[in-house]
Structure formats: C-alpha cells, structure tokens
Amino acid sequence: MLTVVAAMLATAAAHPAGDTRAQAEAAAMALHRRTDVNRDGVVTYAEMRDFAAAMVIPQGKIPDHLPNDRMARVAFDRADRDHDGRISAAEAIAGADRAFAEADTDHDGLLSAEERGAYAARGLADLQREIEQWQPLPCRPGAACATAGRPAGRQPIVDGRPVRRGAPG
Numbered sequence: 001m002l003t004v005v006a007a008m009l010a011t012a013a014a015h016p017a018g019d020t021r022a023q024a025e026a027a028a029m030a031l032h033r034r035t036d037v038n039r040d041g042v043v044t045y046a047e048m049r050d051f052a053a054a055m056v057i058p059q060g061k062i063p064d065h066l067p068n069d070r071m072a073r074v075a076f077d078r079a080d081r082d083h084d085g086r087i088s089a090a091e092a093i094a095g096a097d098r099a100f101a102e103a104d105t106d107h108d109g110l111l112s113a114e115e116r117g118a119y120a121a122r123g124l125a126d127l128q129r130e131i132e133q134w135q136p137l138p139c140r141p142g143a144a145c146a147t148a149g150r151p152a153g154r155q156p157i158v159d160g161r162p163v164r165r166g167a168p169g
Contacts, residue, residue: 019111021100028096032089042086045076074130084143 035043035051049072079087079095103111103119111119 020109021097021104024096024100025093028092029089032087032092042088043092044086045073048072048076048087070131070134073136074127074134077134078130082140083138084140086143 032043035047037047037051052072076087077083079091081091081094099119100111102122103115105115105118106112
C-alpha cells in the first residue's frame with residue numbers, strides 16, 4: 001500500500017486531476033506544495049516517500065525504505081524529467097500537461113469519464129511495463145539523487161555512473 005501511495009504522489013502530476021487542463025495543473029501544483037515539506041520549491045524522493053508513508057503509517061514509524069520501492073522509483077523517475085533527483089514545480093506542471101494531452105483523445109479540452117478511464121488503464125499497463133524494466137537513471141554529478149534517497153543495496157553513483165563496490169570511485 002505504501003508503495004502505491006508513493007507512486008501515486010510521484011505521478012500525480014502525470015495524471016490529470018480535473019476536467020480541464022487548468023484544473024489538472026492546479027491539482028498538480030497543490031500536491032507538489034503539500035509534498036515539498038522543506039518548502040524549497042522541489043520534491044525529492046525522500047520527501048515523496050515520507051509524505052506517502054505519513055498518509056498510511058502511524059506517526060513515528062516510517063520505514064527507511066519502501067517494501068518494494070521499484071514502483072515508486074519508476075514513478076519518481078517519470079516525473080523527474082531532468083534526472084536531478086528533484087521534481088520542480090515546472091516538472092509537475094509539465095507532467096500534468098502531458099497527461100492531459102494524452103488523456104484528451106477527442107481534443108475538446110475536457111476530460112470525459114471514458115477518456116479518464118481509458119487513460120488510467122493505459123497508464124497502469126505502461127507503469128507495469130516500466131516497473132519490470134526499471135533501471136536506475138543516470139544522475140548528474142552533485143545532484144540530490146547522487147547522495148540521498150538511494151535504496152539500500154543500490155550502487156552509489158559518481159559522475160553519473162554506478163560505482164561497483166570495491167572498485168575505485
């Protein structure tokens with residue numbers, strides 16, 4: 001359940017939450033602001049994970065790692081288009097716009113229940129494929145993803161490349 005909530009948070013900007021593009025953008029920004037706990041204008045994987053965990057796990061019992069964070073990682077990577085380990089407000093809005101355009105198949109500027117349902121079904125199938133094929137994205141040197149929020153057991157990343165344990169860094 002926690003993994004699903006975390007993935008939903010990361011992809012909320014990529015799922016239209018309204019009947020119009022403006023409503024989808026407003027919903028994406030509202031969620032972005034709620035998830036950005038330290039109010040620095042960006043959402044990190046750790047913020048998303050902790051926000052999701054706080055929604056489903058009693059206070060003070062948030063795990064260090066999601067039980068299976070592959071789904072959440074895929075969703076976060078989708079939203080973090082520049083792969084800097086942060087989801088900016090611009091990335092959240094761009095995700096909402098992309099999702100709205102994909103969902104609005106008749107291009108009338110409004111989402112019907114049928115369009116919403118069809119988009120959700122396509123999105124779920126796409127997410128499942130991505131989860132099965134997911135590999136960590138390269139990370140820009142000095143970006144948040146290079147040092148924070150990396151699941152246990154995952155290789156560290158230096159200069160945008162994974163570093164094998166025991167290998168010179």
